[in-house]
Amino acid sequence: xxxxxxxxxxxxxxxxxxxxxxxxxxxxxxxxxxxxxxxxxxxxxxxxxxxxxxxxxxxxxxxxxxxxxxxxxxxxxxxxxxxxxxxxxxxxxxxxxxxxxxxxxxxxxxxxxxxxxxxxxxxxxxxxxxxxxxxxxxxxxxxxxxxxxxxxxxxxxxxxxxxxxxxxxxxxxxxxxxxxxxxxxxxxxxxxxxxxxxxxxxxxxxxxxxxxxxxxxxxxxxxxxxxxxxxxxxxxxxxxxxxxxxxxxxxxxxxxxxxxxxxxxxxxxxxxxxxxxxxxxxxxxxxxxxxxxxxxxxxxxxxxxxxxxxxxxxxxxxxxxxxxxxxxxxxxxxxxxxxxxxxxxxxxxxxxxxxxxxxxxxxxxxxxxxxxxxxxxxxxxxxxxxxxxxxxxxxxxxxxxxxxxxxxxxxxxxxxxxxxxxxxxxxxxxxxxxxxxxxxxxxxxxxxxxxxxxxxxxxxxxxxxxxxxxxxxxxxxxxxxxxxxx
Amino acid sequence: xxxxxxxxxxxxxxxxxxxxxxxxxxxxxxxxxxxxxxxxxxxxxxxxxxxxxxxxxxxxxxxxxxxxxxxxxxxxxxxxxxxxxxxxxxxxxxxxxxxxxxxxxxxxxxxxxxxxxxxxxxxxxxxxxxxxxxxxxxxxxxxxxxxxxxxxxxxxxxxxxxxxxxxxxxxxxxxxxxxxxxxxxxxxxxxxxxxxxxxxxxxxxxxxxxxxxxxxxxxxxxxxxxxxxxxxxxxxxxxxxxxxxxxxxxxxxxxxxxxxxxxxxxxxxxxxxxxxxxxxxxxxxxxxxxxxxxxxxxxxxxxxxxxxxxxxxxxxxxxxxxxxxxxxxxxxxxxxxxxxxxxxxxxxxxxxxxxxxxxxxxxxxxxxxxxxxxxxxxxxxxxxxxxxxxxxxxxxxxxxxxxxxxxxxxxxxxxxxxxxxxxxxxxxxxxxxxxxxxxxxxxxxxxxxxxxxxxxxxxxxxxxxxxxxxxxxxxxxxxxxxxxxxxxxxxxxxxxxxxxxxxxxxxxxxx
Numbered sequence: 001x002x003x004x005x006x007x008x009x010x011x012x013x014x015x016x017x018x019x020x021x022x023x024x025x026x027x028x029x030x031x032x033x034x035x036x037x038x039x040x041x042x043x044x045x046x047x048x049x050x051x052x053x054x055x056x057x058x059x060x061x062x063x064x065x066x067x068x069x070x071x072x073x074x075x076x077x078x079x080x081x082x083x084x085x086x087x088x089x090x091x092x093x094x095x096x097x098x099x100x101x102x103x104x105x106x107x108x109x110x111x112x113x114x115x116x117x118x119x120x121x122x123x124x125x126x127x128x129x130x131x132x133x134x135x136x137x138x139x140x141x142x143x144x145x146x147x148x149x150x151x152x153x154x155x156x157x158x159x160x161x162x163x164x165x166x167x168x169x170x171x172x173x174x175x176x177x178x179x180x181x182x183x184x185x186x187x188x189x190x191x192x193x194x195x196x197x198x199x200x201x202x203x204x205x206x207x208x209x210x211x212x213x214x215x216x217x218x219x220x221x222x223x224x225x226x227x228x229x230x231x232x233x234x235x236x237x238x239x240x241x242x243x244x245x246x247x248x249x250x251x252x253x254x255x256x257x258x259x260x261x262x263x264x265x266x267x268x269x270x271x272x273x274x275x276x277x278x279x280x281x282x283x284x285x286x287x288x289x290x291x292x293x294x295x296x297x298x299x300x301x302x303x304x305x306x307x308x309x310x311x312x313x314x315x316x317x318x319x320x321x322x323x324x325x326x327x328x329x330x331x332x333x334x335x336x337x338x339x340x341x342x343x344x345x346x347x348x349x350x351x352x353x354x355x356x357x358x359x360x361x362x363x364x365x366x367x368x369x370x371x372x373x374x375x376x377x378x379x380x381x382x383x384x385x386x387x388x389x390x391x392x393x394x395x396x397x398x399x400x401x402x403x404x405x406x407x408x409x410x411x412x413x414x415x416x417x418x419x420x421x422x423x424x425x426x427x428x429x430x431x432x433x434x435x436x437x438x439x440x441x442x443x444x445x446x447x448x449x450x451x452x453x454x455x456x457x458x459x460x461x462x463x464x465x466x467x468x469x470x471x472x473x474x475x476x477x478x479x480x481x482x483x484x485x486x
Numbered sequence: 487x488x489x490x491x492x493x494x495x496x497x498x499x500x501x502x503x504x505x506x507x508x509x510x511x512x513x514x515x516x517x518x519x520x521x522x523x524x525x526x527x528x529x530x531x532x533x534x535x536x537x538x539x540x541x542x543x544x545x546x547x548x549x550x551x552x553x554x555x556x557x558x559x560x561x562x563x564x565x566x567x568x569x570x571x572x573x574x575x576x577x578x579x580x581x582x583x584x585x586x587x588x589x590x591x592x593x594x595x596x597x598x599x600x601x602x603x604x605x606x607x608x609x610x611x612x613x614x615x616x617x618x619x620x621x622x623x624x625x626x627x628x629x630x631x632x633x634x635x636x637x638x639x640x641x642x643x644x645x646x647x648x649x650x651x652x653x654x655x656x657x658x659x660x661x662x663x664x665x666x667x668x669x670x671x672x673x674x675x676x677x678x679x680x681x682x683x684x685x686x687x688x689x690x691x692x693x694x695x696x697x698x699x700x701x702x703x704x705x706x707x708x709x710x711x712x713x714x715x716x717x718x719x720x721x722x723x724x725x726x727x728x729x730x731x732x733x734x735x736x737x738x739x740x741x742x743x744x745x746x747x748x749x750x751x752x753x754x755x756x757x758x759x760x761x762x763x764x765x766x767x768x769x770x771x772x773x774x775x776x777x778x779x780x781x782x783x784x785x786x787x788x789x790x791x792x793x794x795x796x797x798x799x800x801x802x803x804x805x806x807x808x809x810x811x812x813x814x815x816x817x818x819x820x821x822x823x824x825x826x827x828x829x830x831x832x833x834x835x836x837x838x839x840x841x842x843x844x845x846x847x848x849x850x851x852x853x854x855x856x857x858x859x860x861x862x863x864x865x866x867x868x869x870x871x872x873x874x875x876x877x878x879x880x881x882x883x884x885x886x887x888x889x890x891x892x893x894x895x896x897x898x899x900x901x902x903x904x905x906x907x908x909x910x911x912x913x914x915x916x917x918x919x920x921x922x923x924x925x926x927x928x929x930x931x932x933x934x935x936x937x938x939x940x941x942x943x944x945x946x947x948x949x950x951x952x953x954x955x956x957x958x959x960x961x962x963x964x965x966x967x968x969x970x971x972x973x974x975x976x977x978x979x980x981x982x983x984x985x986x987x988x989x990x991x992x993x994x995x996x997x
Contacts, residue, residue, distance in 0.1 A: 406669075425655050
């Protein structure tokens, strides 16, 4: 525990991804001030991509130097590395698909990329946090950048509404989290996850208070992962935010929040599992059901994907409820797969929506398969994956989750969850229907897909299919890293 | 990697190649898929010999690891029952392609590609020996059929396609839950391994567990069959589907359900199968009579044939749950026979539709005058469908009734009314369509069978006659496979009074 005057090299290496992201973000912010011409925009987006690539490498370095850092505040283990890579990959996809989008919307400024980098730094921190203060800091860094990203198009009314809503509700939820942290500290005298755990095991003045504190923290997490009954913001935000940002929000911060939530509840609060398990059980079921049934009525694709992301959070919650290693591995696999397929779907929405995002209703997708067969085919892959049809990543995600649930004897939750996924098929199918079974209404010239967006689409589609045939590529890592040090 | 693996993979490869072909060149796409599927069919004929040598055991087995955790294996193999069902799929795919030659005029590439993807799924379903692999193929079949109905169907195609998808999906997710539960118990998805564990007592299911698992599997299969009262998706799907879709749906896809019952429900859950047999048989007989009665009043030909399928498939379920060799053999034979004759019926109705663009019986009349050959072929198929001796359906229906009578004579009595009713609705439709006054419309549009249409229908006619006259080509291998199922369901040997040769004899005497 003794702190040195200078941090040790190993500690710095364990913190490398965050260092790279923060440095790059700061440098780009300064550079942005000096370069105002159009060319430097693409330079900045390229440098951002390089920075994220470097951070990925930094993650590998951190993984090779496992252990604690900075007075046990951070932990660099396989679990952290897995989630760092997931959020960085999502970030990379965001950067790739954003530059053309921002150009189209005439808001291509460097701040966007800087915000993405800072948000990623926060998410990486969350993945590696071993301490409630770090959890909070990571969450705030990630969230504040996300709030701004959601309202990045300043002149867009819906974007502003989305950002404001996200900000107000988000701050409110974070306050709950912080309040919970304070209670935990009061009860156990520590904010370190491992110490909290041992304090609870040794005995605390009031188990009820600890449970209540865990409950308060759960409120904060539930908001971030859009779990019922704190899911209300998600559809509004995803609908109003710029499409590439919606994709980012639905995949990156959510994965990081799940990472933290799983770590906190499985290390610090493991002793009170019987108390939180029924709560999570109910929450999982509610989240799936509300998300899926609400999505049935949506005509706006972004809004529908918003509700669908609530439903998918419900599936992951099933895995969290199992509080087993297989469950954790399933959640990890699912979040990675979900990141790919959902980002892919949003990338296609980004393209189809057109200038000003005016074409985002189901009717606008009419006859897409004839206007742009490749785009329609890729969206089909993503939607089938979201439904959970075999030979796609989404299928194995669901499969591992429900297998873990069965292993933990949650037969009813499994049955209800699977029936839920049958309901979900309906609204995804509606998109397939309009794409393939209706004639196109416009004869408008098809706009070409910008390079970065094209790469995003193809990479996510290919990865969705590859993971659907060889899930072991990711699952093996997830299984290996799902064991949390306690 | 053996011949079977190649034949499973080939349609998938064909699907990908078709997608890569140039979109504008429709004739190239059609030629390619036709030749490709014919080659697959020719290859599948090579499977017959070795499987017939040992029909009671699995041949052409490949067992390779696919996914490490959880242990999912690519485990396939075929016995006397799967052999014929695979052949049915590979046989009908080129015919369906030929059938759609002119009928499909827009988005040609996707259509023929989807037919090959469907073949891939179907072939896989009938040979998968790993529960997980089975589920994968089961679901894979869903996607191409959904598009076939939804894109190339008639007016209400979208409603029908979505209904089809959701119905099947709802059933199959419960099956997935059951598969996962079994995995939790057994630690493997490998079907033969699970059966072995059950036999040796290593895997013991409590009564409730067995009941629930049985029901979860059965529900998925019953929706697909479809068993009354879960049949409502079928008429919609059939009426709206393009001809080739109807043919594949009726001839092969419905058999996925009955095959699933035979392959998985009966051997894995023998006690639950026996306990539930009574109400299932009641539903099956209700379906036989109900389907026939509804068919009787249908003004739409395709709907009529669709309801006749509900009735015919009721026979199959009745046979499967009568629990003796006759019933089982009859059920499988009926599966194949129904595939051929109902496939042919849908095809012929499709021919009529292509000529006059109507499916309503009232729009036709006196067709036999302008199209004598079409009428003759239609008549033979009609007779086959109503169970005329010397044609295919008779053998299956007879064996099923025999098996049912063995258990409860009343079952046979009630089910037999379905045979009588089938004669009523089919012949009545035939009369209204082909005889009587010839309206000007019909005179104007109707012409006789052409070369391509002959090529589609002749192989089916030949099989109808072959299967009706010489059932011995098929029954021994089916019987040997079924015997292994019966050995599991009635280990005391009580059911073995009906040995294999006896079955064959029945078939011969029957005719």
